[in-house]
Amino acid sequence: MSMSLQDYALTGTPVDDAYIVDAHAHMGPYFNFMVGDDGSAAAMVRMMDRLGIDVSILSPHIALTCDWLEGNRHAAQAAEEFPGRIVPFVVVNPHASRAAIDAEIAHWHDTTGIVAFKLHASLHKTDTMHEGYTAAYEYADAHALPILSHSWSGSGGPMKVIETLAERYPKIEFVNAHSSSGWPVIDASCELAEKFDRVHLDLTGSRLVYGGLERMVERVGTERILWGTDDPFIDPRPGLGRMLCAQVPDEDKRKMLGLNAKRLYRL
Amino acid sequence: MSAEGPKGLRWFDCNARIGPWSNPQPEQFTDIDGLLAAWDRVGIEAGLVHHTWAWEWSPPQGNAKLLDEIAGHERLRPCFVALPPTTREIDPPREFAATVRSMGGAVRIFPNMHNWRVSEWCAGALFDALSEQGVPLLVDVGEIDWEGIAGVLARHPGMPLIVLGFYYRCDRFAYPLLERYPDFYLESNTYGVFEGIEMVCARFGAERLIFSSALPELEAGGPMALVTYADIADEDKRKIAGGTMRRLLGEVG
Numbered sequence: 001m002s003m004s005l006q007d008y009a010l011t012g013t014p015v016d017d018a019y020i021v022d023a024h025a026h027m028g029p030y031f032n033f034m035v036g037d038d039g040s041a042a043a044m045v046r047m048m049d050r051l052g053i054d055v056s057i058l059s060p061h062i063a064l065t066c067d068w069l070e071g072n073r074h075a076a077q078a079a080e081e082f083p084g085r086i087v088p089f090v091v092v093n094p095h096a097s098r099a100a101i102d103a104e105i106a107h108w109h110d111t112t113g114i115v116a117f118k119l120h121a122s123l124h125k126t127d128t129m130h131e132g133y134t135a136a137y138e139y140a141d142a143h144a145l146p147i148l149s150h151s152w153s154g155s156g157g158p159m160k161v162i163e164t165l166a167e168r169y170p171k172i173e174f175v176n177a178h179s180s181s182g183w184p185v186i187d188a189s190c191e192l193a194e195k196f197d198r199v200h201l202d203l204t205g206s207r208l209v210y211g212g213l214e215r216m217v218e219r220v221g222t223e224r225i226l227w228g229t230d231d232p233f234i235d236p237r238p239g240l241g242r243m244l245c246a247q248v249p250d251e252d253k254r255k256m257l258g259l260n261a262k263r264l265y266r267l
Numbered sequence: 268m269s270a271e272g273p274k275g276l277r278w279f280d281c282n283a284r285i286g287p288w289s290n291p292q293p294e295q296f297t298d299i300d301g302l303l304a305a306w307d308r309v310g311i312e313a314g315l316v317h318h319t320w321a322w323e324w325s326p327p328q329g330n331a332k333l334l335d336e337i338a339g340h341e342r343l344r345p346c347f348v349a350l351p352p353t354t355r356e357i358d359p360p361r362e363f364a365a366t367v368r369s370m371g372g373a374v375r376i377f378p379n380m381h382n383w384r385v386s387e388w389c390a391g392a393l394f395d396a397l398s399e400q401g402v403p404l405l406v407d408v409g410e411i412d413w414e415g416i417a418g419v420l421a422r423h424p425g426m427p428l429i430v431l432g433f434y435y436r437c438d439r440f441a442y443p444l445l446e447r448y449p450d451f452y453l454e455s456n457t458y459g460v461f462e463g464i465e466m467v468c469a470r471f472g473a474e475r476l477i478f479s480s481a482l483p484e485l486e487a488g489g490p491m492a493l494v495t496y497a498d499i500a501d502e503d504k505r506k507i508a509g510g511t512m513r514r515l516l517g518e519v520g
Contacts, residue, residue, distance in 0.1 A: 006309070006488070009488055009491065009492045009495065009496075010272065010309060010310060010488075010491060010492075010495060011272025011273070011495060012272050012273060012492070012494075012495030012496045012497075013272060032436060033435055033436045033437075033438060033439065033460070034438045034439065034460060034463075035460070035461050036460060036461040036462025036463060036465070036466055037461070037462060039461055043461075043462065047461075047462070050496060050498065051496060183292055206434060206435060206457060206459050207457055207485055208485065208486050208489060209292070209295075209484065209485060209486075210294065210295055210305075210482060210483050210484060210485055210486055211292065211293075211294020211295060212294070212486075213486075214294060215292075215294055231461065232461035232462075233435075233461075234435055234459040234460075234461070235435075235459045235460060235461045235462065235463060235464075235493065237489075237492045237493045237496045237497075238457075238459055238489035238490060238492060238493050239489065240489075240492055240496075241486075241488040241489040241490070241491055241492020241493065241495075241496075242486045242488050242489040242492075243488075244488060244492065245308075245309055245486065245487065245488025245489075245491070245492075246486075246488070247308075
């Protein structure tokens with residue numbers, strides 16, 4: 001008798017019959033709390049092996065706080081060290097000059113290529129309508145890339161921000177991070193996805209309310225929900241257990257665990 | 268199912284709830300049948316439950332309601348909600364603590380929500396009585412500050428203090444207390460520090476972490492996976508999953 005995906009979680013068995021993509025990961029230490037093994041790439045891959053995670057798409061913590069260029073280098077090094085297992089998001093700090101941002105995007109374009117951008121306007125102490133993000137938006141639009149944003153913040157709130165950006169950039173796929181962090185967030189995220197076909201909902205978060213994922217599936221279906229964990233900002237095991245034990249069919253779990261990300265991020 | 272997983276895990280939930288509350292969602296259950304069904308789906312054997320009346324309405328009425336509702340349900344152990352003794356809203360401390368102990372139960376407090384302090388002048392007599400009986404005390408990290416936790420631990424040895432809602436930003440507060448006070452325990456549910464389970468086990472011992480589901484508020488599968496996938500000995504997993512909590516409640520064997 002074959003194992004259900006829930007069986008994997010309850011027995012602590014690495015998942016070997018689903019393609020799993022952690023579509024929202026980080027890397028490295030963080031100022032605000034302790035991270036085991038300093039959240040190194042090697043430690044992350046060791047954990048991925050333990051759980052059966054095939055790929056992690058990541059943005060190092062340092063890129064989201066004090067040094068975006070150093071962080072992007074860390075991501076590139078990790079991807080080189082663990083090919084096929086670690087895929088970088090390219091981070092842009094909107095406070096940098098347009099020339100510096102253009103140069104960084106050109107560097108990635110000319111070397112490994114860009115899979116997607118990661119924006120964290122909150123840690124960069126601004127919002128997603130900041131002028132400094134324009135270069136990233138333009139590149140993503142020109143290449144029909146996804147952008148993962150911690151939040152789609154700006155005047156009028158996420159609905160207005162996405163409406164504005166979607167009209168301005170018709171080819172960007174918008175990934176809304178932390179879409180399952182409590183009932184009000186779940187409902188607001190579902191409203192975004194219901195209104196805009198190019199919005200994808202990311203499940204990353206430290207808690208998941210009972211029945212929350214099931215409501216998201218009921219409202220927006222399974223095609224635009226992406227599993228992610230914040231690893232190693234947050235240990236990936238609870239997030240995996242929540243998905244594996246969710247009250248939805250295993251085939252739907254497989255889409256959310258990795259097949260959707262594989263398609264969206266062209267892995 | 269072909270993989271066996273860790274041997275002999277007997278899941279005991281230290282933090283579950285029954286009863287209606289102010290803002291339930293359609294997906295959430297409020298009754299014992301709902302809780303037992305949620306436990307059964309993932310194999311949780313038993314646990315401590317408190318009643319929402321005691322949380323959002325009246326601790327004494329809620330405690331009485333809890334006993335009425337769980338009567339005959341051997342899988343459900345009572346978690347009584349306490350108040351400081353001088354207002355006499357609950358039984359005198361020694362009587363209260365003895366009752367809880369005799370039922371193999373525990374005590375939960377909500378000092379912020381219920382407007383009192385864990386300081387000696389307010390609740391010292393309650394904690395003295397719980398300490399004498401070795402009754403476990405549970406409190407959510409959002410209901411108390413770290414100075415309060417440190418003070419209770421320092422003044423009331425012998426009373427296991429289980430901090431609920433312990434999460435990934437808390438280690439720099441908790442490690443000094445784990446080092447100093449053997450009666451200090453952490454709910455593992457939302458403890459999301461990367462490799463944090465392994466680090467706490469290696470440095471302080473697996474018996475300092477206690478499993479819960481936090482049903483019907485949160486999902487059970489996440490905190491279970493944190494234990495099953497941990498890179499620790501099966502014996503340590505058994506302690507976290509339920510062994511330590513059962514021992515604190517006075518179960519033998």
